[in-house]
Amino acid sequence: xxxxxxLLSENEIPTHWYNIVHDMPxxxxxxxxxGTKEPIGPEAxxxxxxxxxxxxxxxxxxxxxxxxxxxxxxxxxxxxxxxxAYGLEKALDTPAKIYYKYDGVSPSGSHKxxxxxxxxxxxxxxxxxxxxxxxxxxxxxxxLSFACNHFDLECEVYMVKISYHQKPYRKVMMNTWGAKVFAxxxxxxEAGRKILAEDPDSPGxxxxxxxxxxxxxxxxxxxxxxxxxxxxxxxxxQTVVGQEAVKQMEKAGDLPDIVIGPFGGGSxxxxxxxxxxxxxxxxxxxxxCIASEPASCPKLTRGVFRYDFGDTVGMTPLLPMYxxxxxxxxxxxxxGGLRYHGAGVVVSQLLKDQLIEATSHxxxxxxxxxxxxxxxxxxxxxxxxxxxxxTAIREANKCKEEGVGKTILIHLCGHGYFDLxxxxxxxxxxxxxxxxxxxxxxxxxxxxxxPEIG
Amino acid sequence: xxxxxxLLSENEIPTHWYNIVHDMPxxxxxxxxxGTKEPIGPEAxxxxxxxxxxxxxxxxxxxxxxxxxxxxxxxxxxxxxxxxAYGLEKALDTPAKIYYKYDGVSPSGSHKxxxxxxxxxxxxxxxxxxxxxxxxxxxxxxxLSFACNHFDLECEVYMVKISYHQKPYRKVMMNTWGAKVFAxxxxxxEAGRKILAEDPDSPGxxxxxxxxxxxxxxxxxxxxxxxxxxxxxxxxxQTVVGQEAVKQMEKAGDLPDIVIGPFGGGSxxxxxxxxxxxxxxxxxxxxxCIASEPASCPKLTRGVFRYDFGDTVGMTPLLPMYxxxxxxxxxxxxxGGLRYHGAGVVVSQLLKDQLIEATSHxxxxxxxxxxxxxxxxxxxxxxxxxxxxxTAIREANKCKEEGVGKTILIHLCGHGYFDLxxxxxxxxxxxxxxxxxxxxxxxxxxxxxxPEIG
Numbered sequence: 001x002x003x004x005x006x007l008l009s010e011n012e013i014p015t016h017w018y019n020i021v022h023d024m025p026x027x028x029x030x031x032x033x034x035g036t037k038e039p040i041g042p043e044a045x046x047x048x049x050x051x052x053x054x055x056x057x058x059x060x061x062x063x064x065x066x067x068x069x070x071x072x073x074x075x076x077x078x079x080x081x082x083x084x085a086y087g088l089e090k091a092l093d094t095p096a097k098i099y100y101k102y103d104g105v106s107p108s109g110s111h112k113x114x115x116x117x118x119x120x121x122x123x124x125x126x127x128x129x130x131x132x133x134x135x136x137x138x139x140x141x142x143x144l145s146f147a148c149n150h151f152d153l154e155c156e157v158y159m160v161k162i163s164y165h166q167k168p169y170r171k172v173m174m175n176t177w178g179a180k181v182f183a184x185x186x187x188x189x190e191a192g193r194k195i196l197a198e199d200p201d202s203p204g205x206x207x208x209x210x211x212x213x214x215x216x217x218x219x220x221x222x223x224x225x226x227x228x229x230x231x232x233x234x235x236x237x238q239t240v241v242g243q244e245a246v247k248q249m250e251k252a253g254d255l256p257d258i259v260i261g262p263f264g265g266g267s268x269x270x271x272x273x274x275x276x277x278x279x280x281x282x283x284x285x286x287x288x289c290i291a292s293e294p295a296s297c298p299k300l301t302r303g304v305f306r307y308d309f310g311d312t313v314g315m316t317p318l319l320p321m322y323x324x325x326x327x328x329x330x331x332x333x334x335x336g337g338l339r340y341h342g343a344g345v346v347v348s349q350l351l352k353d354q355l356i357e358a359t360s361h362x363x364x365x366x367x368x369x370x371x372x373x374x375x376x377x378x379x380x381x382x383x384x385x386x387x388x389x390x391t392a393i394r395e396a397n398k399c400k401e402e403g404v405g406k407t408i409l410i411h412l413c414g415h416g417y418f419d420l421x422x423x424x425x426x427x428x429x430x431x432x433x434x435x436x437x438x439x440x441x442x443x444x445x446x447x448x449x450x451p452e453i454g
Numbered sequence: 455x456x457x458x459x460x461l462l463s464e465n466e467i468p469t470h471w472y473n474i475v476h477d478m479p480x481x482x483x484x485x486x487x488x489g490t491k492e493p494i495g496p497e498a499x500x501x502x503x504x505x506x507x508x509x510x511x512x513x514x515x516x517x518x519x520x521x522x523x524x525x526x527x528x529x530x531x532x533x534x535x536x537x538x539a540y541g542l543e544k545a546l547d548t549p550a551k552i553y554y555k556y557d558g559v560s561p562s563g564s565h566k567x568x569x570x571x572x573x574x575x576x577x578x579x580x581x582x583x584x585x586x587x588x589x590x591x592x593x594x595x596x597x598l599s600f601a602c603n604h605f606d607l608e609c610e611v612y613m614v615k616i617s618y619h620q621k622p623y624r625k626v627m628m629n630t631w632g633a634k635v636f637a638x639x640x641x642x643x644e645a646g647r648k649i650l651a652e653d654p655d656s657p658g659x660x661x662x663x664x665x666x667x668x669x670x671x672x673x674x675x676x677x678x679x680x681x682x683x684x685x686x687x688x689x690x691x692q693t694v695v696g697q698e699a700v701k702q703m704e705k706a707g708d709l710p711d712i713v714i715g716p717f718g719g720g721s722x723x724x725x726x727x728x729x730x731x732x733x734x735x736x737x738x739x740x741x742x743c744i745a746s747e748p749a750s751c752p753k754l755t756r757g758v759f760r761y762d763f764g765d766t767v768g769m770t771p772l773l774p775m776y777x778x779x780x781x782x783x784x785x786x787x788x789x790g791g792l793r794y795h796g797a798g799v800v801v802s803q804l805l806k807d808q809l810i811e812a813t814s815h816x817x818x819x820x821x822x823x824x825x826x827x828x829x830x831x832x833x834x835x836x837x838x839x840x841x842x843x844x845t846a847i848r849e850a851n852k853c854k855e856e857g858v859g860k861t862i863l864i865h866l867c868g869h870g871y872f873d874l875x876x877x878x879x880x881x882x883x884x885x886x887x888x889x890x891x892x893x894x895x896x897x898x899x900x901x902x903x904x905p906e907i908g
Contacts (some may be wrong), residue, residue: 001465001522001525001529003464003465003529004464004526004529004530005464005529007461007463009457010457010458010459010460068455070795072455072458075455075457075458075459076458076537076830076831076832083530100467105559106832107832107833107834109829109871116508146832149829168874168875168878169871169874169875172874172877172878173834173871175877175878176828176829176874176877176881177826177828178829293484325471341666370558372654374630374631375559375603375631375632377530377628378530378531378560378561378600379561380627380630382563401633414493417563417623417627417871417872418625418871420622420626420627420630421622423626423629424622424626424629427619427626427629427630429495437861
């Protein structure tokens with residue numbers, strides 16, 4: 001009998017986050033002011049984030065030390081286990097070796113607490129009393145609630161109203177960890193009141209919820225805002241995942257040929273892949289790192305690389321990113337965490353420089369992959385996570401066709417216990433293939449008047 | 455920074471189940487035929503269970519080897535982690551050391567797959583094609599679905615109709631692992647049709663669901679039935695939990711003074727405690743093992759030790775057990791897994807012989823304990839599991855009063871991700887204290903005409 005799991009001990013939790021910016025051949029371009037279109041400095045972020053996180057956002061240091069207090073909370077679930085997917089390999093009858101790194105063991109069920117705990121810590125250090133954020137599907141709001149609870153910070157989560165009613169369990173989870181959860185739009189903010197005045201029955205949107213959370217943070221000195229993906233410091237905090245995975249692959253006596261993460265804004269893909277990209281850059285390995293995105297929201301595979309806003313309304317700084325246009329409205333697929341028009345700045349530059357790859361899958365292929373994974377490995381993956389599984393299956397099938405035994409590593413970033421309604425819809429045949437047409441993408445991009453990148 | 459987790463490697467998964475019957479000073483009394491009231495032999499169970507499980511049911515061997523195929527599936531989540539509850543200790547300001555053994559890491563989220571996998575394996579070995587069972591809250595049905603899927607067995611789950619509609623996610627989980635789930639009463643069985651003829655809108659009950667599952671198994675040669683608690687072999691399979699815990703406590707350089715498990719039919723309490731009771735019997739340790747039951751269903755603390763039926767209708771053999779009477783209807787508390795009128799035979803004899811203790815808590819105290827645990831340790835416990843947490847808190851507070859630093863071990867047997875509606879009810883103040891009166895218990899027991907034990 002072979003071992004299925006590769007485990008690390010708590011003293012092998014990484015001591016530093018890895019900042020890939022230090023090693024990038026081309027550094028990210030600067031953000032631009034939304035009005036003047038001139039480059040802006042870190043001070044522009046001061047109303048929203050504590051100073052240490054702003055420093056990390058613009059840092060080019062290679063490693064940033066993880067505070068002991070953060071590592072101590074990481075110990076509740078880290079190091080997360082790595083598994084060899086013997087069951088899946090056998091079902092696919094592939095010569096490929098498949099491993100998965102499972103971050104669904106965290107209390108909130110995904111990789112998100114890796115950055116939530118760090119962000120809560122630095123806010124606490126700088127005297128902040130309250131953190132606001134938005135959440136759609138609920139993964140990020142749950143993680144931040146968990147983290148704030150540990151540092152005795154108040155947490156206000158603006159949850160898109162339609163999700164608030166569709167996913168009541170996520171709200172209860174956040175309440176259990178002491179967070180206040182509001183169905184957005186609310187009457188608590190100018191932004192919310194304006195929307196409600198126009199449409200008292202508004203179902204809300206992530207864009208509105210962001211506006212509400214940001215407004216609350218900007219309004220009060222003791223309140224800051226937190227983001228769960230896209231920004232450099234968020235992606236960097238996730239590198240604990242990949243650093244552990246590097247060690248675990250070594251322990252298994254193996255080296256991945258292919259590393260795969262689902263792709264929304266970049267945080268889970270960055271988490272698993274950046275430490276392997278470092279190996280490519282420094283040690284001459286040739287590990288393919290593949291970002292797996294939904295065919296209905298294909299910014300990496302079919303978007304353009306240009307400056308664009310991070311939000312729908314156009315209030316944030318302009319960021320150099322792969323984008324479908326900030327006004328792009330993705331189809332209502334169940335992988336809510338991947339329904340974002342743009343890609344984080346660092347990941348975008350890496351793709352531009354061909355240091356990573358990207359691919360896409362429609363949701364039917366993803367759920368099929370998720371069900372097979374659940375049957376062969378036990379864990380039911382979150383809809384977002386099924387994208388990486390689908391890519392792994394595609395690559396493993398290619399190995400079979402070509403008779404080549406590659407080693408594939410999946411970031412299994414979250415479980416689907418809160419997403420079983422989505423699986424139910426899939427079983428009932430209610431899900432359709434969502435693939436956006438070229439005409440739609442082009443029409444959307446044609447409306448963009450943000451600066452192009454030469 | 456201290457370590458929070460005590461981990462074992464896969465080669466430390468126990469190789470044998472521990473059969474406490476071998477070491478019991480007084481062996482369990484034999485079951486009686488429901489009609490003749492004469493002792494019955496193992497052959498009476500043959501229509502329902504495969505021969506190897508019947509052998510285990512009546513075995514007095516001390517150890518029974520775990521087949522490699524079963525251990526291989528155990529590796530998907532075993533050995534399960536043990537944690538030192540530093541956060542909870544600090545919150546209670548207690549000199550006690552608190553540890554918890556966490557079996558919620560299994561794919562179905564509880565300790566139940568420890569026996570489900572074993573039962574599915576032996577059924578497969580003996581050529582069975584299909585296993586039937588009943589489920590209320592859904593933990594057992596989920597575990598058996600997962601297990602059957604791994605051995606390519608069909609699985610039919612009769613789920614109490616009201617739960618089927620109230621907990622749709624559990625059903626989807628079982629479907630994902632390939633099981634057929636029916637809202638009981640159904641039209642598929644004589645028992646179901648009879649109920650539906652009388653009341654087409656019947657919400658069902660565990661008693662009815664058992665009748666349906668048993669009828670289906672008895673009807674077909676290639677179909678057997680499986681139980682998730684109460685029986686000797688089921689309790690024995692769970693001893694992998696306690697055997698791992700013994701090793702983990704050794705690794706931590708500690709020995710528990712108190713071991714606590716929630717109590718429904720006995721399976722999770724037996725799992726954690728039997729290997730520690732073995733130490734008491736063989737090695738002269740003096741570890742208190744406490745079964746923690748709901749105040750609304752207090753068979754161990756306020757029931758009587760006599761022969762009684764395992765089911766409501768009175769069709770099963772008569773078993774020597776602590777019972778509130780087989781017609782006892784527990785209040786509709788949220789810890790559905792603990793709403794059973796009787797206790798497993800082995801656990802009952804151990805209590806009779808004062809080798810274990812029992813205590814009870816009302817559900818408000820349990821949810822309060824569960825929320826505190828979630829806030830200090832991250833994991834949100836299942837309502838059943840909160841009973842053990844409540845007992846641990848009571849004992850830790852006693853340590854504080856007395857200024858004694860005891861070591862307490864909790865079996866944290868399952869997470870509450872599927873039970874957040876119960877937490878929501880608790881937060882909303884909708885839960886009431888359910889404590890059964892002595893008059894109710896006495897009135898119920900007065901109706902019993904089953905044999906007394908001299």
